[in-house]
Amino acid sequence: MDGLLMCTKTLSLLLCICLLVISGCQESEQTAPPQQAPLAQPVVQPNLTSKIYTCEACPVVRLDTTMPVQVQAGTEFGYTIQVTNLTDEVVTNVIVTDVSASNFQPVRSNPPHVIDQNKIKWIFPEIGPRQTVQIDGVGMASAGGEVVNYIDVTYTAPVRLRTISLQPKIVITKSAPAEISACAPILYIFKVENIGTGPANNLRMYDTLPQGLTTSDGNSSIDITIGSLPAGKSRTYSVALTAARTGTYVNNVVAIADGEVTAESGEVITIVRKPVLQITNTGPETDYVNMETTYNISVTNTGDWPAIDTVIENILPQGMRFVRSQGGNLTDNRVLWKVARLNPGETVNTSVTLSAAALGTIQNTVTASAVCADTVTAIASTEIKGAPGILFEVGDTTDPVRLDNATTYRIVVTNQGSVPVTNIVIKATLDTAMNLVSNVGATKGQVAENGIITFEPLTWLAPRTQAIWEVTVKSINEGDIRFETEMTADQLTSPVMETESTHFFK
Template sequence: MQQPKHLLQLFSFSLICLICLHYLLVPTNKGYGIQETGSAPSSGTEPPIEGQSSPKPIPSKNFMGTFSPTDPPAPFVTIRVRVSAQASPNDELEYRILVENHSPAEAHQVRIRNNIPTNAKFVRASPPPDSLEGELIWKLGSLPGNSSKEIKLVVMVTGTGEVDCISRVQYEHGQAVKTQLASPLLLKMTGPIQAMLYDTLSYQIDVFNTGNSELTGVQLTNIIPEGLEFLTSKPSTNGENPLVWNIGSIPGGQSKRLEFQAAVKKTGEFINKATVTTSSGMKKETSSKVEVGEIKLALNMGGPDRRNINRPASYQITITNSGNQIVRGIKVSNKLDPSTQFLAASGGGRYENGEVKWLIPQLAPKQRQIVQMVIKPTVAGTLKNRTEVTADKIPTGWQVEKITVFEINNGLVTEIDKSIDPMEIGEQTALTIRLINYGQNPIKNLILTAISPDTTVVTEGRGPTNFSRQPDKVGFLPLPSLEPGKEVTYSLFLQAKKPGDGTFRLEYTADEGISGKAEETISILPSSKAPASNEPPALP
């Protein structure tokens, strides 16, 4: 009796094992098989349809395989309606209709359609509907991403039974794409970006056919701006503005070059504009901009107003580049009067055939250079000391002159020399004052007073005796004696404070009723904020 029971248990265990093995090896979507739910379809595919094969994924690249677009987010708009669950006849029911855009993308042409609820009549709505014919319609237009819009609809119950209300939302979503057609026609212009007045400018224009087919009816037009004047071209054209070249055909993969020259007649900014067209309607444009500056040199000359003959007279010549272009090849010359003798020159100046000459290789914009010369007059009279300056690429030069009266004086004679003349605001000049006794007797108790113009301020003084200083005046204590044929030297330092010409005055007194005065012009220019490339050294 025990053996059959044992066999029955063994059979049941074997059957259970077979059933488990069957379900492990043969999974199914029906019955007791394992089923995945809630899985989203893979990106770029449509959900599978039963009985059909899965669709192919949407390609992520175009047919050329060079561009991988990323689709922008799509709008997702829903509508929710809330209203009281119970009402009585003649009651007002308020429907709250909420339209929500759950996506960051904007939804367009949003429309709300709502039937007029059954067993009720329309009372009001906020906002009012755009249409009341047959059904209520609200045209909301665009609904920004992650935003909502609420509509309040009020109706009055007019009958018995249920009040049915159906709200629907409609909106548009689309994508715009563009395919750019590559043109085989290319145009390039090469020209200078900076130039100076009266320069000759050279331009090159290249027309390229980057395709495989021939381009026909190719025509190039170039408009020369006012301020430039056409000179010549290769190949030639009639020279009328605009310039026109009928190129004809350009085979695939080849190019055509045209060249022309123009002269600069004005300063400013000028743009050459070139256009190329073909018989098939292709068109390309390009341009080349050039900035033309003018050479401008400011020239000043300083020196003594009066001087005794046979005494050294020093002159300073200041050349400033006041333009916006580098000036090269600057030549400075001063032709001496036959009645004067050359003594010295600074800054590499040389004396040749009665003329003092300097060569300045170049001056950058706002840069200046000061040169100096010393001459000795031998004849009394009024001398116009004239300096001329020329530079490369300019048709005319500049001139400046300084007038000095050369005299024959006996007794006590004064001389005033300036280290910088003219000055700029903020600069300082050293005045060297000499008192010379041309008389036969000593001059006793010589007192000297110096008065500066209101364009300057006295910063320091030096002399053989002590002195007292005020901003515009310096007084020296008496010099006991100045012997015949001797001279005494005083120094004053003046700082320029405002532009203009002013008069520096000297007054002196001595025993035996000796007195006199001397004057010298102090010229001050506005600051150019330009460093001097070479300050003049001290000359005898």
């Protein structure tokens, strides 16, 4: 038979006072007459029978039996049957059959027997290599005379058709940074291991990336053909990814191979973070020429990743002069501040002081930038105005003065400001003891009867210039004589008064 050699041999053994031995495929028997013993003392040496079952290319089984030489009718007696597998292979379906004499009655046995159509049977599913099984039976002769039992054994000896089934088992792991800057590549590392007993053929690894992640060539998935992976081997792959935005990315990777072999990694979570700069730049809405104008600058990292190498830059507006800064350095026409690390939530505050040389609206622009952070800009507008700075001075050229001599009062108006002064009007009031000698100056003066000299308006006095008027007088009285002056202009809200005292003597 294909795949199975069946060797079955049946032998009837005569349980008597002889010993039967059969070897090979031939049978040889030796029988010795039983020794006679007095009836009062029966011989207790049992009859022994042994037979070996063989066939070509088959396992061999030996059958050994023992039974008393004489027994008393109606009295129980014991007997044994041994079945031995003489080979290194398993024999199966072993059945020992006892065809008993009509005057033999089985009582019990170990292992238990079964009765099948007047046959006593013991069934063994298998007997291992070199293994012996023993049947201990108890029977009884129901009548006098010779008790003859015929015992045989049948078995099968299958030929093993053997192979080894190889089973690949794939384990795949995936690792990635738990958190990373949005400007850095995200490195996925995949490790594929075959911990099974056979190769994994046509092995492929597939990773569908979460929305927002792409490979360096713009793909939204990773598909790697590994091929055959022998048992006990592993391979490692790395793929660099780019995140389109900040946030949390979660996914896993799947490996498949022939034979419906699959493996899936656990979920890998990567949080992409980014520094976000916020800047403010505040200064006065209005200021004046040649005055110090200070701008306060504040930069805050409102993101969730440190801002590295933050640079704050203030380019000097045209017409503005650098005065000083808080911790900044002036390079050409720029003021620079550098912050090595600005952690999330931290703020750096600084200031710069400038001075305007001309009128107009100044746009002071400040920018902040850092690694991986978008550049931010803040503009502060300041209207630079001019201010009239009017200096009004009155003084006499001679003091004290003899009554016969004259003194001159010098009236000087200086525009110290940055815008012109317009419509300057000078009035001089003479003391009643004074006699007017002359008046000259930037504009012509008119003398009234009450002794008040009014000079015509000076329509324009440019910044950093002067206007001068002179009034010469004599006194008719001794003593402290007063010369009073008054100035008005468009830029003044009220007149400016000056009084000069002169001492006259004889």
